Amino acid sequence: MKGTIFAVALNHRSQLDAWREAFQQAPYKTPPKTAVWFIKPRNTVIGDGEAIPHPQGETVQSGATVALIVGKTARKVAAEEAANYIAGYALANDVSLPEESFYRPAIKAKCRDGFCPIGALSAVRNVDNLTIITEINGREADSWHTGDLQRSAAQLLSALSEFATLNPGDAILIGTPHSRVTLRPGDRVRILADGFPALENPVVAEGELA
Numbered sequence: 001m002k003g004t005i006f007a008v009a010l011n012h013r014s015q016l017d018a019w020r021e022a023f024q025q026a027p028y029k030t031p032p033k034t035a036v037w038f039i040k041p042r043n044t045v046i047g048d049g050e051a052i053p054h055p056q057g058e059t060v061q062s063g064a065t066v067a068l069i070v071g072k073t074a075r076k077v078a079a080e081e082a083a084n085y086i087a088g089y090a091l092a093n094d095v096s097l098p099e100e101s102f103y104r105p106a107i108k109a110k111c112r113d114g115f116c117p118i119g120a121l122s123a124v125r126n127v128d129n130l131t132i133i134t135e136i137n138g139r140e141a142d143s144w145h146t147g148d149l150q151r152s153a154a155q156l157l158s159a160l161s162e163f164a165t166l167n168p169g170d171a172i173l174i175g176t177p178h179s180r181v182t183l184r185p186g187d188r189v190r191i192l193a194d195g196f197p198a199l200e201n202p203v204v205a206e207g208e209l210a
Contacts, residue, residue, distance in 0.1 A: 003070065003169030005040040005116060006160055007094055008151070037160065038106065040094070040173070044116035048199050052095055053114045053206040054185045060203070061180035063094035064134045064142070064191045066127050067118055067171040068153045074166040082154035085161075087168070089127050089153070091119040091191045091199040094173050095183070118171070119191070119199035127174070128152050134181050135190040144177045151175075 046052070054060050071087030094116065097109035124130075127146055134142040151159065153174050160172060183189060185205040192198050 003167060003171060005045065005067070005118075005171045005173065006164075007038050007040055007110075007173035008156055008175050009036040009038060038110055040116040041111055043113050044095075044111055046114045046117050046201065048117070048119050048197070048201070050117065050201060051114065051204040051209060052093075052117065052183065052189070052201050053112070053209055054183065054203050055112065055206045059098055060183045061096055061098060062134055062136075062142075062183050062189050062191075063096055063176040063180055064132045064144075065092050065094050065173050065176050066090070066130065066132065066146070066153070066193070067092040067173055068127075068157060069121060070157070070166045070168055070170040070172070072168055074157065074161045077158050077161045079152070079154045079158040082157040083125070085157060085166070086153070088121040089124055089196075090121050090171075091132075091193060091196050092171075092173055093117040093189065093191055093199060093201065094176055096180070116173075117191075117199055117201045120197040122196040124193075124195040130193050133192040135192065136181060136183075136187050138188075138190075141181045142179065144179075146174070148177070149175050 067090045069087045070085060072085055074085040077085055130146045131143055133140055156172050156174060183203045185203055187203040188200060190198055190200040
């Protein structure tokens with residue numbers, strides 16, 4: 001991936017449900033009314049088969065999702081026109097430390113080396129009715145359906161392009177549910193969805209990586 005990777009938090013209904021009470025308290029006072037964006041910088045990006053570093057003493061969680069890959073320059077694109085700007089989709093893993101707050105950017109949790117595996121581009125053209133499965137060491141550990149997202153892939157591209165020009169090669173991670181799978185050194189995490197090349201990565205203790 002050579003472009004910028006944007007990602008959206010709180011785009012799954014289970015996340016909003018889990019945080020509903022907290023969002024009534026300070027400093028939030030009210031749930032967010034627009035998409036909550038963050039960026040996965042280039043140091044996070046790895047490919048299929050590459051190792052996810054596991055920092056010592058930290059809880060590391062898998063976040064199976066889909067990456068929308070931008071195909072041409074997009075600025076203020078209507079959701080109805082979004083398909084014309086999408087090159088395709090790939091499986092991705094928004095690896096993270098546990099989310100403790102949405103009030104401040106979670107750079108330490110989201111932006112660590114190797115915390116964004118992205119797979120190969122698929123031929124799938126619509127991801128609004130997709131089941132995404134996480135396997136750990138060959139056994140299913142979690143699954144979720146994109147129909148439970150608050151905003152579709154097309155709506156996300158439209159919302160982001162309203163204030164940020166998107167360029168070919170940029171990507172948008174479309175969201176993850178509240179429940180995540182904990183990763184441990186020695187695990188192999190595999191993300192699956194119909195029509196997509198699998199995305200598989202070993203988890204390696206950070207100190208063991210050169």
